[in-house]
Amino acid sequence: MPVSNDELRGLYYYANLVRQVDERCRRLFKQGRFHGTYFSAVGQEATVVGPCYGLRPDDVIGIQHREIGAVITKGMPIRYLMAQLFARQDSPDKGKSHPCHYGWKPAGIITPASTIAAQTVIVTGCALAWKIQKKDNVTIAFVGEGATSNGVWHEALNFAGVHKLACVFVVQDNLWAESVPKRLGVPVDNLSERARAYGFPGVTIDGNDMIQTYETSQEAIRRARRGDGPTLIEMKTYRWYGHSEIDPANYRTQEELEAWKKKDPVPRFERVLMERGIIDEAYKQSTLQKIEREIEEAIEFAEKSPHPDPSSLMEDVYAPLA
Numbered sequence: 001m002p003v004s005n006d007e008l009r010g011l012y013y014y015a016n017l018v019r020q021v022d023e024r025c026r027r028l029f030k031q032g033r034f035h036g037t038y039f040s041a042v043g044q045e046a047t048v049v050g051p052c053y054g055l056r057p058d059d060v061i062g063i064q065h066r067e068i069g070a071v072i073t074k075g076m077p078i079r080y081l082m083a084q085l086f087a088r089q090d091s092p093d094k095g096k097s098h099p100c101h102y103g104w105k106p107a108g109i110i111t112p113a114s115t116i117a118a119q120t121v122i123v124t125g126c127a128l129a130w131k132i133q134k135k136d137n138v139t140i141a142f143v144g145e146g147a148t149s150n151g152v153w154h155e156a157l158n159f160a161g162v163h164k165l166a167c168v169f170v171v172q173d174n175l176w177a178e179s180v181p182k183r184l185g186v187p188v189d190n191l192s193e194r195a196r197a198y199g200f201p202g203v204t205i206d207g208n209d210m211i212q213t214y215e216t217s218q219e220a221i222r223r224a225r226r227g228d229g230p231t232l233i234e235m236k237t238y239r240w241y242g243h244s245e246i247d248p249a250n251y252r253t254q255e256e257l258e259a260w261k262k263k264d265p266v267p268r269f270e271r272v273l274m275e276r277g278i279i280d281e282a283y284k285q286s287t288l289q290k291i292e293r294e295i296e297e298a299i300e301f302a303e304k305s306p307h308p309d310p311s312s313l314m315e316d317v318y319a320p321l322a
């Protein structure tokens with residue numbers, strides 16, 4: 001199915017929103033406006049905007065620490081995302097979680113624990129529940145290539161393959177897991193090859209090409225919704241900054257970084273849309289201004305929200321006794 005111009009404009013809005021929010025969050029952290037750390041995904045926008053654009057609110061995504069763009073595209077209002085980073089009362093978790101553990105139930109975003117890859121098992125469980133309930137919801141589980149060395153990731157894919165669950169497994173292969181290079185974590189070049197062992201299709205694509213990430217994800221989502229089972233999509237990409245904002249990333253070369261910056265997914269997508277006449281300079285400027293206003297409003301909301309009262313520490317942590 002060809003991607004419509006409206007879809008392309010929607011993807012363009014989210015690609016820019018995600019980029020601008022991410023860069024702003026880096027600055028806010030460096031200014032000391034919130035604490036802990038911040039995991040930027042600048043450079044990886046197409047790997048999350050493509051899969052999440054157009055998902056239904058009752059579809060579920062499982063994320064790690066770096067999927068800010070998935071959360072935004074799936075529909076978490078950025079004022080709540082900011083309130084979460086700032087650990088304020090009005091954040092969905094009422095200021096309890098790690099800064100980058102985003103979650104928002106109304107949009108089907110499950111708050112991650114710190115254990116990487118664990119979200120894959122949880123959303124696979126959601127898919128099993130839907131199969132039993134005869135619903136056509138889908139799940140997308142995001143991991144980095146580093147997390148695929150983790151046993152639970154394999155268990156989840158195996159289980160999803162056996163039961164033909166409505167899961168899309170996305171691997172964002174950004175070549176580094178903290179300071180560990182891919183060659184020391186994974187013995188294959190293309191992680192999509194692993195899908196064969198679980199009995200479903202796997203593809204490797206250019207993770208910096210927005211149209212490709214969207215089209216490939218759409219195909220996998222349609223397949224999952226009609227009950228034909230999972231797909232594994234490996235997206236080759238790169239993170240521009242350190243593992244988090246407290247990591248100077250001295251383990252990699254400047255040449256590697258520069259080579260990947262030339263493949264920046266956001267202007268690359270913009271060029272295609274301009275060439276096709278789908279957007280023009282005026283459209284670009286009004287989109288960026290709208291985004292700027294949304295971000296300012298979100299930061300103001302977060303900073304005005306009070307810190308949680310210490311007495312609320314145990315609220316929502318344990319279920320009430322019946």
Ligand SMILES: Cc1ncc(C[n+]2csc(CCOP(=O)(O)OP(=O)(O)O)c2C)c(N)n1
Pocket residue numbers: 065066114115116143144145146147148150174176177178243
């Ligand atoms: C089970 C587990 N092992 C180790 C860690 C520490 N840790 C946090 S992020 C990370 C690297 C993750 O790399 P990858 O999955 O490639 O994602 P990326 O950070 O590149 O997005 C590690 C090792 C953890 N949180 N959980």
